[in-house]
Amino acid sequence: MKTLTVTERLAANRFVLDEEQPHIVVHQELAKATGTAARIIAACPAKVYSWAADGSVAVEYAACLECGTCLAIADPGTLEWHYPSGPYGVQFREG
Template sequence: MGGGACTVRTTVSERLAANRFTLDEEESHIHVDQALCRSTGTGAAIIAVCPAGVYSERDGEILVDYAACLECGTCRAVAAPGALTWHYPRGGFGVTFREG
């Protein structure tokens, strides 16, 4: 019998918690053009699709919690051209993914 490897199941939340984020307090890697987000509907789209809940809306303005970003790029896929400027954080900052 047996002899195979043991597999331990973990939840998505547990796996995400194993990741580390080094915050760049000097520079956000996400910038939102508020006027374009409003006129194109991009704001509602990025709020709806972001798996990390980075985006929210208050008083008609899109707020960005860039420290929560998983760097997956989903927001870039749905944003209207020019409505969102996104780049990977500069060296040494951002998400360090760990298998958990």
């Protein structure tokens, strides 16, 4: 039996996106001013956050593993995060 890499295992997950209610909102100016932006970009294991060309934080919601790391390290008021409601969110799969 082949041993999968972490990247291969993560790629097997599926995410049902709630187009009308994103579960992550970054308050851009405060997140940059406090250093939260740089921290969440560096810490997110799924690479949900990245720097956009305009200097803002881009958020790829569909990759979120719902681990809560970003919320734990964000300064107060910089990030809104909640679990996706109902049928939305990550579905973990074995690769």
